[in-house]
Amino acid sequence: MDPILERYQALEDKIKAYNPTLDTKRLFDAFTYADNAHSSQLRKDGSPYITHPLAVAEIVADLELDTDSIIASMLHDTIEDTGATHEEIAKLFGHTVADLVEGVTKLTRVQYTSKEEEQMENLRKMLMAMAKDIRVILIKICDRLHNMRTMEYQSPRKQKEKALETMEIYAPIAHRLGMQKIKWELEDTSLKYLDPIGYQEIADELSARSSAHEEFLAAIQKKITDRLDEEGIKCTVYGRVKHIYSIYRKMYAQNKTLDEIFDLYAFRVIVDDIPECYNVLGCIHDLFKPVLGRFKDYIGTPKPNMYQSLHTTVIGREGIPFEVQIRTWEMHHTAEYGIAAHWKYKQGMANAQLGTEENFEWVRKLLENQQDADAEEFVRTLKVDMFADEVFVFTPRGDVINLPAASTPIDFAYNIHSAVGNHMTGAKVNGRMVPFETTLKNGDIVEVITSKSAHGPSRDWMNICKSNEARNKIRQWFKKERREENIATGRASFESELKRQSLTMAQITAEDALPSILKKVRMNSLDELYAAIGYGGMTAAKAVVRVKDELLRLGRVKEEKAAAERALQSEVVFPATSLPVDKSPRKSESGIVVEGLDNCLVKFAKCCTPVPGDPVVGFITRGFGVSVHRCDCPNAAPEKRRPEEAGRWVNVAWVGSEQSSYQTSLEISAKDRDGLAMDVTMALSTVKVKVDSFAAKAMPDGYASVSIVLQVRDRDELTNVINKLGQISGVYQVKRAAG
Numbered sequence: 001m002d003p004i005l006e007r008y009q010a011l012e013d014k015i016k017a018y019n020p021t022l023d024t025k026r027l028f029d030a031f032t033y034a035d036n037a038h039s040s041q042l043r044k045d046g047s048p049y050i051t052h053p054l055a056v057a058e059i060v061a062d063l064e065l066d067t068d069s070i071i072a073s074m075l076h077d078t079i080e081d082t083g084a085t086h087e088e089i090a091k092l093f094g095h096t097v098a099d100l101v102e103g104v105t106k107l108t109r110v111q112y113t114s115k116e117e118e119q120m121e122n123l124r125k126m127l128m129a130m131a132k133d134i135r136v137i138l139i140k141i142c143d144r145l146h147n148m149r150t151m152e153y154q155s156p157r158k159q160k161e162k163a164l165e166t167m168e169i170y171a172p173i174a175h176r177l178g179m180q181k182i183k184w185e186l187e188d189t190s191l192k193y194l195d196p197i198g199y200q201e202i203a204d205e206l207s208a209r210s211s212a213h214e215e216f217l218a219a220i221q222k223k224i225t226d227r228l229d230e231e232g233i234k235c236t237v238y239g240r241v242k243h244i245y246s247i248y249r250k251m252y253a254q255n256k257t258l259d260e261i262f263d264l265y266a267f268r269v270i271v272d273d274i275p276e277c278y279n280v281l282g283c284i285h286d287l288f289k290p291v292l293g294r295f296k297d298y299i300g301t302p303k304p305n306m307y308q309s310l311h312t313t314v315i316g317r318e319g320i321p322f323e324v325q326i327r328t329w330e331m332h333h334t335a336e337y338g339i340a341a342h343w344k345y346k347q348g349m350a351n352a353q354l355g356t357e358e359n360f361e362w363v364r365k366l367l368e369n370q371q372d373a374d375a376e377e378f379v380r381t382l383k384v385d386m387f388a389d390e391v392f393v394f395t396p397r398g399d400v401i402n403l404p405a406a407s408t409p410i411d412f413a414y415n416i417h418s419a420v421g422n423h424m425t426g427a428k429v430n431g432r433m434v435p436f437e438t439t440l441k442n443g444d445i446v447e448v449i450t451s452k453s454a455h456g457p458s459r460d461w462m463n464i465c466k467s468n469e470a471r472n473k474i475r476q477w478f479k480k481e482r483r484e485e486n487i488a489t490g491r492a493s494f495e496s497e498l499k500r501q502s503l504t505m506a507q508i509t510a511e512d513a514l515p516s517i518l519k520k521v522r523m524n525s526l527d528e529l530y531a532a533i534g535y536g537g538m539t540a541a542k543a544v545v546r547v548k549d550e551l552l553r554l555g556r557v558k559e560e561k562a563a564a565e566r567a568l569q570s571e572v573v574f575p576a577t578s579l580p581v582d583k584s585p586r587k588s589e590s591g592i593v594v595e596g597l598d599n600c601l602v603k604f605a606k607c608c609t610p611v612p613g614d615p616v617v618g619f620i621t622r623g624f625g626v627s628v629h630r631c632d633c634p635n636a637a638p639e640k641r642r643p644e645e646a647g648r649w650v651n652v653a654w655v656g657s658e659q660s661s662y663q664t665s666l667e668i669s670a671k672d673r674d675g676l677a678m679d680v681t682m683a684l685s686t687v688k689v690k691v692d693s694f695a696a697k698a699m700p701d702g703y704a705s706v707s708i709v710l711q712v713r714d715r716d717e718l719t720n721v722i723n724k725l726g727q728i729s730g731v732y733q734v735k736r737a738a739g
């Protein structure tokens with residue numbers, strides 16, 4: 001019989017052993033299809049190419065995976081290496097198989113280069129995310145295992161490349177998935193090419209001592225088995241020398257020789273149930289001396305990758321330490337095959353169900369069992385659904401960039417560097433020009449085309465990009481690079497928003513409003529406000545709402561002030577005729593103009609001595625011109641005005657005048673004391689006013705009254721004088737003379 005057909009038959013038998021209902025025709029069809037597709041190809045060792053898919057299918061069958069996985073592994077290189085298409089495979093073997101094959105193909109196409117640890121972690125995540133169906137990863141790992149087994153026929157360069165990739169990517173993934181056995185083989189075969197001398201040294205030394213090792217292993221194994229038999233515990237005991245890479249790592253990390261490696265040997269005791277595990281532990285610790293601090297209960301606290309066992313290290317009579325792992329058969333299966341154990345063909349379960357509900361059930365269980373952060377991290381890196389919020393893409397140099405899901409070339413560019421984003425003129429995904437809004441997919445190779453003369457990002461980009469990082473960087477650019485433009489666009493939208501709110505620019509730029517408005521919008525200038533609106537740091541609507549609030553507040557304050565003033569003035573009666581308004585201020589000798597009377601004689605009433613700034617009213621005297629009173633002068637009070645003279649009261653107003661000072665009088669009330677008059681004259685001299693008369697007189701009740709006639713420029717100067725006099729010790733009132 002043809003050796004290849006024979007091999008096929010052996011595979012079929014192997015599968016039937018765990019899956020008696022295997023559809024052998026379907027399997028054979030897949031084998032024939034692959035054989036034909038690869039018929040013109042040879043493996044590097046000269047054997048027909050079909051031997052590779054067959055071998056991969058064998059490894060997948062060792063994991064006891066479902067039929068779709070086996071068929072997909074048989075076909076795994078057809079899309080990549082032959083004319084086969086997803087469509088054709090789907091038609092012949094179903095969509096699941098076609099998707100699995102396509103998934104493996106995608107992973108095969110991923111280019112790796114050696115990178116920093118963080119990059120490697122992203123690469124591993126990306127592979128998991130790309131796999132979508134975890135069976136894709138399982139098949140890919142089996143594919144890699146067979147390639148590593150047959151690596152000796154490849155060129156030294158390819159050997160190193162693949163070995164590194166295996167060590168850095170696939171072995172850690174196998175570890176995460178709990179597939180210890182495959183992980184060990186991947187590590188050992190990789191080491192063989194990465195450090196041939198180191199590998200050979202250990203391998204040689206181990207084989208030189210293999211008879212000694214065998215002897216030791218057999219003796220301990222017998223001792224354990226005998227004791228457990230005595231106890232009536234049904235068990236299987238294995239002994240082994242640890243795998244080469246784990247010895248290598250210990251020698252390297254601890255700088256030790258092979259002889260100094262603490263635990264070179266490992267024994268496994270496999271029993272039927274968990275209580276037996278603890279019974280066995282008791283027996284082992286009774287039989288050998290346990291090493292303190294080396295006992296670990298991974299049954300009570302499983303490892304994140306589902307691994308469960310009791311671990312202990314003991315020392316035998318020979319003084320040689322060794323590790324004992326105690327577990328049930330179920331735990332053993334999980335330890336060997338990891339997640340694959342959960343993908344195992346299960347009788348009576350439709351294949352379609354595998355990898356769907358089963359999958360989620362598994363993840364759910366894992367989450368329930370293991371609340372620690374490590375477990376969570378494991379699951380997060382494990383399943384595609386857990387990656388829903390991330391996408392992993394490559395730079396043309398092969399670096400992995402991790403972006404939020406649904407990211408675009410814009411996000412990619414800004415992730416690389418702001419300068420790359422700001423100068424981007426185009427983008428290529430997998431070598432083809434694409435629009436900026438293209439959604440990136442896992443494994444895409446993204447290339448940004450930049451130009452020095454690029455005029456910067458467009459405002460639309462902020463709506464297209466997905467990452468806050470990109471959005472912030474674009475905003476930064478507009479803020480910095482386009483200040484002039486921002487001010488112009490910001491001003492335009494601010495003004496149109498003002499108009500909408502029926503406000504005017506004049507209201508805002510008013511001297512008494514602007515500073516508090518700027519304070520309210522937290523800007524130093526209007527330009528700064530416009531720029532902020534321009535680059536999107538603040539919306540025009542928001543700015544105008546704040547401005548409006550402030551204007552309303554200012555309005556209220558003004559009103560309150562006016563009301564307070566009115567209240568004050570209503571104490572002294574305010575004549576209705578006091579409208580000191582002159583639309584065209586003229587000059588006059590006296591500083592007063594009279595409504596309706598030009599060039600009339602003006603004199604200031606002696607009773608109230610008004611000065612410029614005082615509200616005033618005029619009385620037309622008989623023959624002495626117009627007498628000007630303060631509005632609050634009792635003699636001008638409306639109730640004192642005789643009705644027949646009503647027509648004599650006229651509006652007057654202050655205007656600029658040649659006259660530089662006006663005479664007025666003050667009355668000071670104070671507690672009488674020595675030196676009071678002196679203090680008053682001192683105060684008057686410091687404010688530099690001209691005093692026309694000064695009269696102080698003592699009152700019988702211990703008080704004193706000082707009457708002063710003085711010259712002031714206007715009401716402001718007078719107020720200043722009054723304040724100054726008010727500060728003199730003992731003075732309790734300074735008032736203007738009236739009436």
Ligand code: MN
Nearest residue numbers: 052076077143
């Ligand atoms: Mn392959």
